[in-house]
Amino acid sequence: MATATRDASASKGEQTRAAILERAVDLASAEGLEGLTIGRLAAELRMSKSGLFAHFGSKQELQLATIEAAAERFRVAVIEPALEAPDGAPRLRALGERYLEHLDLYSGGCFWGATSAEYDDRPGPVRDAVAGALDAWLGELERQARIAGVEQPERFAFELYAVIMGANARYRLSGDPKVFEYARSALARLDAELPE
Amino acid sequence: MATATRDASASKGEQTRAAILERAVDLASAEGLEGLTIGRLAAELRMSKSGLFAHFGSKQELQLATIEAAAERFRVAVIEPALEAPDGAPRLRALGERYLEHLDLYSGGCFWGATSAEYDDRPGPVRDAVAGALDAWLGELERQARIAGVEQPERFAFELYAVIMGANARYRLSGDPKVFEYARSALARLDAELPE
DNA sequence: AGAAAACACGAACGTTCGTGCTTTTTTCGC
DNA sequence: GCGAAAAAAGCACGAACGTTCGTGTTTTCT
Numbered sequence: 001m002a003t004a005t006r007d008a009s010a011s012k013g014e015q016t017r018a019a020i021l022e023r024a025v026d027l028a029s030a031e032g033l034e035g036l037t038i039g040r041l042a043a044e045l046r047m048s049k050s051g052l053f054a055h056f057g058s059k060q061e062l063q064l065a066t067i068e069a070a071a072e073r074f075r076v077a078v079i080e081p082a083l084e085a086p087d088g089a090p091r092l093r094a095l096g097e098r099y100l101e102h103l104d105l106y107s108g109g110c111f112w113g114a115t116s117a118e119y120d121d122r123p124g125p126v127r128d129a130v131a132g133a134l135d136a137w138l139g140e141l142e143r144q145a146r147i148a149g150v151e152q153p154e155r156f157a158f159e160l161y162a163v164i165m166g167a168n169a170r171y172r173l174s175g176d177p178k179v180f181e182y183a184r185s186a187l188a189r190l191d192a193e194l195p196e
Numbered sequence: 197m198a199t200a201t202r203d204a205s206a207s208k209g210e211q212t213r214a215a216i217l218e219r220a221v222d223l224a225s226a227e228g229l230e231g232l233t234i235g236r237l238a239a240e241l242r243m244s245k246s247g248l249f250a251h252f253g254s255k256q257e258l259q260l261a262t263i264e265a266a267a268e269r270f271r272v273a274v275i276e277p278a279l280e281a282p283d284g285a286p287r288l289r290a291l292g293e294r295y296l297e298h299l300d301l302y303s304g305g306c307f308w309g310a311t312s313a314e315y316d317d318r319p320g321p322v323r324d325a326v327a328g329a330l331d332a333w334l335g336e337l338e339r340q341a342r343i344a345g346v347e348q349p350e351r352f353a354f355e356l357y358a359v360i361m362g363a364n365a366r367y368r369l370s371g372d373p374k375v376f377e378y379a380r381s382a383l384a385r386l387d388a389e390l391p392e
Numbered sequence: 393a394g395a396a397a398a399c400a401c402g403a404a405c406g407t408t409c410g411t412g413c414t415t416t417t418t419t420c421g422c
Numbered sequence: 423g424c425g426a427a428a429a430a431a432g433c434a435c436g437a438a439c440g441t442t443c444g445t446g447t448t449t450t451c452t
Contacts, residue, residue: 012449013399030317035230038440050442051400059440108317113365117313120368121226121304131369138366155378162362162382169309169361170334170354172316173327182351186358207419209429234410246411247430255410398449408439418429 017055020045021069024062028070030108032118033063033126060126067129070111074133077102079140088148089194095144096160096187100180103168110168112137137161149195160190213251216241217265220258224266226304228314229259229322256322263325266307270329273298275336284344285390291340292356292383296376299364306364308333333357345391356386 010018023045028036038059042052056062082094103110112134119127138157145153145160167183170176206214219241224232234255238248252258278290299306308330315323334353341349363379366372 011398016399032228032230032314034228037438039438048401049440050402053441054399057441114313114316116365116369117310118228120310120365134369152378152381154374155381158362158366158375158378159359159382161366162358162379163355165365166354166358166361169312169316170357173312173330178350179354182348182354183358185351186355207428209419212429233408235408244431246413246432249411250429250431253411394452396449396451398447400447401445403443405442406440409437410435412433412435414432414434416429416431418427420425420427422424422426 013055016047017065020052020055021065024066025070025073025111026107028063028066028108029106029111029114033066033115034118036063036066038062060124063126064129067115067126067133070106070115071133073105074102074111074137077105088144089191089196092141092144092148092194093191095141096164096190099160099164100167100183100187103164103171109172110165113165113168113172150193156190156193160187163187163190209251212243213261216248216251217261220262221266221269221307222303224259224262224304225302225307225310229262229311230314232259232262234258256320259322260325263311263322263329266302266311267329269301270298270307270333273301284340285387285392288337288340288344288390289387291337292360292386295356295360296363296379296383299360299367305368306361309361309364309368346389352386352389356383359383359386 020041024036024041027041027044038053039049042049045052056065078095078098082091082098085091085094108114112130115130116134119130138161141157141160142153145156150156163183163186167179170179216237220232220237223237223240234249235245238245241248252261274291274294278287278294281287281290304310308326311326312330315326334357337353337356338349341352346352359379359382363375366375
């Protein structure tokens with residue numbers, strides 16, 4: 001279950017698989033899950049297409065594994081550190097800040113921003129996996145907002161999400177870091193909404 | 197310059213070209229500008245690949261023409277109707293509401309949401325065209341915000357943009373129309389920011 | 393150390409991609 | 423309605439796609 005990076009106790013195959021997925025997440029963040037091509041991925045990792053392919057059995061399985069790896073990366077970088085803050089408002093603040101900072105984590109911008117826009121109109125397991133991960137994330141935001149005493153937790157979670165994804169999208173296209181200021185200012189306003 | 201729909205005064209070739217682009221915008225909204233494939237587009241329009249291809253000369257030209265057609269559609273549906281409202285706050289309200297409503301216009305969700313996420317990491321004329329269209333749009337929002345007397349027009353434009361694109365992204369993935377309520381509530385709060 | 397299993401490779405497949413030519417059909421001004 | 427010009431189709435190409443298969447080469451376990 002643990003998709004740790006280069007675990008010495010892992011078998012050769014698991015190590016390779018982890019290295020493949022590491023690169024795959026970055027590639028998919030930039031080029032999308034469709035642009036994530038087996039040949040290109042193999043070339044970048046200097047291995048054969050068929051050798052790489054054997055690890056997954058199909059393109060779709062590779063995509064699903066990549067989504068899982070991205071979710072794991074997100075969990076480690078955003079969720080877990082925020083768990084040190086107590087439930088409610090402090091947790092919410094920590095999640096928002098980590099969420100904003102994690103955008104640098106994927107070299108091609110936010111993995112979820114890229115893939116959700118790509119697959120929202122392509123029904124199937126891949127779409128379901130992306131939607132599931134995002135629903136879980138929005139759900140967590142909503143849960144913490146509820147604990148913090150927000151009157152409309154679902155709306156609150158949506159606004160938080162929209163601000164950060166908007167910052168990612170705008171920064172990716174304009175390259176202007178001022179959007180992060182704007183995002184933080186919007187986040188501060190949301191923070192001010194929290195009771196207590 | 198006018199990419200009108202089925203203009204009787206247009207030659208056969210122009211009519212065909214317009215019909216192609218009409219379908220191309222919808223297809224690209226759903227599948228992206230890369231998923232917009234010449235063979236598939238030709239099949240849907242019941243014409244030959246080569247016949248369609250001849251209208252553009254290259255895939256990239258087709259993509260650029262599609263972007264232009266999408267911008268035209270956006271202009272007709274959002275910008276022009278809002279021009280009836282006077283500059284400043286009323287114009288801004290009209291733009292926001294039209295902007296939100298226009299999401300239904302593209303069968304595959306917002307064309308700009310899909311394509312900007314797809315091309316933000318692929319340098320070239322296509323990316324430049326998408327970025328240019330979005331910059332123009334954000335610029336117009338900012339301009340109107342400035343006229344309305346907003347203290348930070350660029351931040352205001354960003355928030356407006358983020359809320360609506362967030363609503364599009366969320367609705368596309370979850371299918372829950374409640375996000376539009378949330379978006380409208382966020383829009384109302386932005387509206388309340390306007391002086392006078 | 394040797395047997396068994398896991399891993400990786402190269403070649404080839406059928407398809408689809410974008411693109412170039414040549415030919416046929418359609419449109420349109422006289 | 424004829425003839426030039428424009429538009430559409432037909433056909434073929436090289437490359438890249440995901441995938442399969444047979445065969446070596448490492449790991450791993452006893």
